[in-house]
Amino acid sequence: MRVSEKLQKNREANGTSKATFSFEFFVPKTSQGVQNLYDRMDRMYQTHPQFIDITWNAGGRLSQLSTELVSTSQSVLGLETCMHLTCTNMPRQLIDDALQKAYESGCQNILALRGDAPITSSEWKPCEGGFTYAKDLVRYIREKYGDHFDIGVAGYPEGHPEEEASPKLVQYLKEKVDAGADFIITQMFYDADNFIEWCRQVRAAGIEVPIIPGIMPITTYAAFLRRSSWCQINVPEAFMAKLDPVKDDDQAVREVGTELVAQMCQKLLDSGYVTHLHMYTMNLEKACIMVLDRLGLLSEDEDIFRDEVVPMPWRKSLHPQRRNESVRPIFWQKRPYSYVARTSQWTADEFPNGRFGDSSSPAFGDLDLLGSTSIRQSPQRALELWSTPTKFSDIAALVIDYLHGKLKCLPWCDVALNHEVDTTMPQLLDLNKHMILTLNSQPRVNGASSADKIVGWGPNNGYVYQKQYLEFLLPKSKLSQLRDFVNDMPSLTYFAVDSADELHSNHPDDTAANAVTWGIFPGREVLQPTIVEKVSFLAWKEEFFDILDEWKRIMGENNHSESVALLESVISDYLLVNIVDNDYVSDGDRIYDMLQRLY
Secondary structure, three states: OOHHHHHHHHHHHHHOOOOEEEEEEOOOOOHHHHHHHHHHHHHHHOOOOOEEEEOOOOOHHHHHHHHHHHHHHHHOOOOOEEEEEEOOOOOHHHHHHHHHHHHHHOOOEEEEEOOOOOOOOOOOOOOOOOOOOHHHHHHHHHHHHOOOOEEEEEEOOOOEOOEOOOHHHHHHHHHHHHOOOOEEEEEEOOOHHHHHHHHHHHHHOOOOOOEEEEEOOOOOHHHHHHHHHHHOOOOOHHHHHHHHHHOOOHHHHHHHHHHHHHHHHHHHHHHOOOOEEEEEOOOOOHHHHHHHHHOOOOOOOOHHHHHHHOOOOOOOOOOOOOOOOOOEEHHHOOOHHHHHHHHOOOOHHHOHHHOOOOOOOOOOOOOHHHOOOOOOOOHHHHHHHHOOOOOHHHHHHHHHHHHOOOOOOEOOEOOOOOHHHHHHHHHHHHHHHOOOEEEEEEOOEEEEEOOOOOOOOOOOOOEEEEOEEEEEEEEHHHHHHHHHHHHOOOOEEEEEEOOOOOEEEOOOOOOOOEEEEEEEOOOOOOEEEEEEOHHHHHHHHHHHHHHHHHHHHHHHHOOOHHHHHHHHHHHHHEEEEEEEEOOOOOOOOHHHHHHHOOO
């Protein structure tokens, strides 16, 4: 959705003018930095930003990273994304390439900037075949793509390095808007009174598009002074009076800075000119969250967010070819990057209703989007997170730490645990303590409100249902007992497979999909967004054992031979099992009761 439409929707929702916010991220210089940024963006997604934007780096690999970040945040993370685009070092062909990639990724928002002079030059000059002013870039985008893109431009309440604040600068801004711009994002500032006066001048000049102030949180005293000096902005005396006495205490600087910036933001919101705050994150998390929390903008109770944030019980992609995706195998519930990567190149006939599809497809198993490694952490980070397990109980201890929230990810799980498992937490902990390693689960739900904060999803005024599901590792030696116990409980169906593809199942029709999550909503057909099926389970089996093999390789490269031997034994001696309890009505935990008998 276009940024201006999202802002308008917020203003109109239930007659409220509750403030909203967005985040800006820049492109890291290393591949691991990019990976860590994805993780940070994923966490910050939970605060419900209206959009994020990604800065632009012209030329070579950094330019490619800019477009990759836009595509991944849009398609994998499901974040409405705005891409910066500058005129600096950008001939028309490069601009065309960047716009086309943004268009193909589903991005509908561009921040069109002239850009700063290259480091090698003392003054700004257009490159050959490029544009001279931001208004020219705005006009070109509008002519080439019509109304597909919402186009933002920069505003300078305290002047530009090449032009002091003046009516002339406001006129330049009007020319950009007249060329087709839809919203304005301003440079950072700390002088609220000056900003409000500038807004008055902007409106007096006939500029009616949304004005979005750029907010720079205060993290350290040195960074505060450096950024203020670099942007040539005025720092009110009140800021210095409160920050200078604590300048040598970083924690105090952040606390005082948070209060100062939050007070400034509240003044902006009270002025009537502003309904949205754009946070310059500098790829950091804590300072922005502290400001938003101080302003009371982190509530999760607002219905205005629901249709965009929880349309499905899994992260919904905003890629144009995936917007209507309605079904996903439960095995990738906690590996959204892998799932989107595997299915990114599938055409509509190979990807019916969003299911994993036909294993005969030439695209089946493709992982080009995010590289071929199964573990999304660097080898060094993997060692820091998961150490060097030497016995199976060490791996079980990692899962227990994950369940307790001490770990945010595991080799086979990219996302942090949610509160859905709270009702089955004692059982999960007990299973792992008895060496039944749990990988994924969901509790039984029988007609919960779609507005429920933990299990709710989809439109308001509906009801959601879930069959209890558990995925785990089991020694091959216990397979015959498992099969006997499952036969005693007719409501349970299972798949069990080893690394050599020997499959066991009691499914009456193992070619059919078993819906494990569904919803009933007014005026709509039944939605069944999460399924278990044989083909996708076998595809997940391949990925899971690849993950263990990758983990083993990391251990071997770091000379941890006992860990290598352990993981080899897990790969050769254990089964990957999933069990569904198809009785979602009756009380009790039949899966746990059955597995207890295997102790």
